Amino acid sequence: MKSYDVAIIGSGPGGYVAAIRCSQLGMKTAIIEKYATLGGTCLNVGCIPSKALLASSHHYEEATKHFEDHGIEIPGEIRVNLEKMIGRKQSVVDQTTGGIDFLMKKNNIDVFEGLGSFKDATHIKIEGKDAQEIEAKNIIIATGSKPGNLPFIILDKERVITSTEALKLKEIPKHMIVIGGGVIGLELGQVYKRLGAEVTVIEYMDRILPTMDAGLSKELNKVFKKAKFKMMMSHKVQAVERKGDEVIVKAENKKGEIVEFKGDYCLVSVGRKPNTAGLNADAAGVKISDRGQVEVNEHLQTNVKNIYAIGDVVRGAMLAHKAEEEGVFVAETLAGQKPHINYNLIPGVVYTWPEVAAVGKTEEELKEAGVEYKAGQFPFRALGRARAGGDLDGFVKILADKKTDEVLGIHMIGARCADLIAEAVVAMEYRASAEDISRMSHAHPTYAEAMKEAALAATEDRALHV
Structure with missing residues (x-):
């Protein structure tokens, strides 16, 4: 059985950065990832691919709407090749995740492909390609998050989709209904609006980006309305139904009236939830909160002293750079240093x-x-x-x-x-x-x-x- 100073479950920005820092500090380090590529949600189906599509769609919008103002004339019709655009996005993802492979080799970090779960507080069972059991003095849980949903919505991942499916559509929607006026919904909604889709944003709160300063919400709402988004605030979604290629969304407005929206795609972007599925935390005695988060103290240490948790799976903002800071924090704590994070x-x-x-x-x-x-x-x-x-x-x-x-x-x-x-x-x-x-x-x-x-x-x- 292989033994390590530190084993990290999950290879997203928190996990792989923690692994690098642990290795830099002289610890024998292993990282376990259930998918074939490293990088977690951020690099594979989150931050990086969405920014690639935002960049491509921005270029298209500039060419069709603003180049003429700059004295740039393009003869003939400007068209979107969605397949090529999605292909470019994937090549960006492949290059980026390949970069993580390189960093793991460079830092002498052992990578295991498979689902990592606790056998006890110091042993991890790996099921998958690299099936085996390993031992570690310290373990860091960095399993991230997955798209959230409303209990009555059936995600068929064809017409009623999450951000993951929205990153690889085979056609430009005629009318995309976006449930949720937060970061993910607005970013992906703008991608497809630029490419020609009609987009309706349905938000439960009275403004988009409800956790940010109200002035920012007001200004972005104004910009989106100018771009002919349909912005439906203070609407509580009651039902989502698919009929063939049509999706029907019913929502209650602030007057108590039921309003119906019809589109060919519905993007459900109502936040994300911690991903602890398959972790078998009970076997190690690790406490999970009612919200599904791994409970940690101010040192990101769980109730089991040699087990830590970072990133989306613990309290706080679900941000890649927050996870990275926490990964470094835990690594340096294990090395006897006294790091700090100012969450504000x-x-x-x-x-x-x-x-x-x-x-x-x-x-x-x-x-x-x-x-x-x-x-x-x-x-x-x-x-x-x-x-x-x-x-x-x-x-x-x-x-x-x-x-x-x-x-x-x-x-x-x-x-x-x-x-x-x-x-x-x-x-x-x-x-x-x-x-x-x-x-x-x-x-x-x-x-x-x-x-x-x-x-x-x-x-x-x-x-x-x-």
Whole structure:
């Protein structure tokens, strides 16, 4: 029987990063993955493939709607080759997952293909291609999450689908009904809207992106409506029925009326749930909560002292970069170091266009906590770079403590915000004041100037370019 210092069940961003860091710190490490490719949901059916399709569909939209404004004329009809687009997406996935294979070899990490389950607290049974039993002093659970569903919806994975199936459709829907106005539904809804589908978004709450700052939700909703999405807020889905190639969704609006929607595809994107199926956690004595999460303490340690859990399978935001930070945290804890994670400073990003990004507290959270704050906001359309590129939608908003001027939250929507949010994280990690940001030189012309201007607006209400 092979023995290891650390064995990790699951090879998503949390699992494979934990494995690399454990190996770097001198531990003999194994990783167990039930699928044939490493990388988990993120690399195979999540972050990476969805961004590939978002990029391809964005190019198509630019060519059909905006190239002419730039003096670029394309003779003949511009058409979508969906098969080729999906094929490119898969090649991006293959290259990325292949990169993880390389990293495992480079770091001398043993990879086992099969379903890993606990025999007891120090032994893992592997069922599948590499069927065997291994022993480990420490074990990290990194089994991630899977798409959630409503109890009355039957997912046939043909017409009533999850994000996994939406990434490999063989045709462009005529009318895609999206249940859920969160990140996944909006991103994939935008992909198919760009390619020519009619898209209806049905959201139970009174706004899309309900966990983000309300200003961001309002602005993105405005952009989507302008693009002719049908946005149905405050609608509670009651039934989903398939009849041949038609899907019928019934929902109750805030007046109590039942409204019916008909389409040829229905994407169910109502969040994700922790994936502990097949783990046999009871055999190791590991506690699972009523919500299906592995229970952990502040050190990400379960109730069994040598077993840890990270990523989507534990509490907190279900984000790949949060899982990565936790993977490093556990590895360094096992090595006797004292790492830390500031969960308040893990950014959230929505990769629609315009992109949406945020870090820290929202206005709603500050009001609820009774914190006195000031807000500074600057519109992208006032930036020279935004006008030059034609991406005018959006703004940057900075929230700062009214007395100390320390930045408490930064919320943005616009071009390149997925990258721009890193400046906000750095500033807040070093406990910058709004004035600190306002006095830093930002290159001109850039989208980043909106940060400086919003900081000026928050400091003394003296933004220079509005």
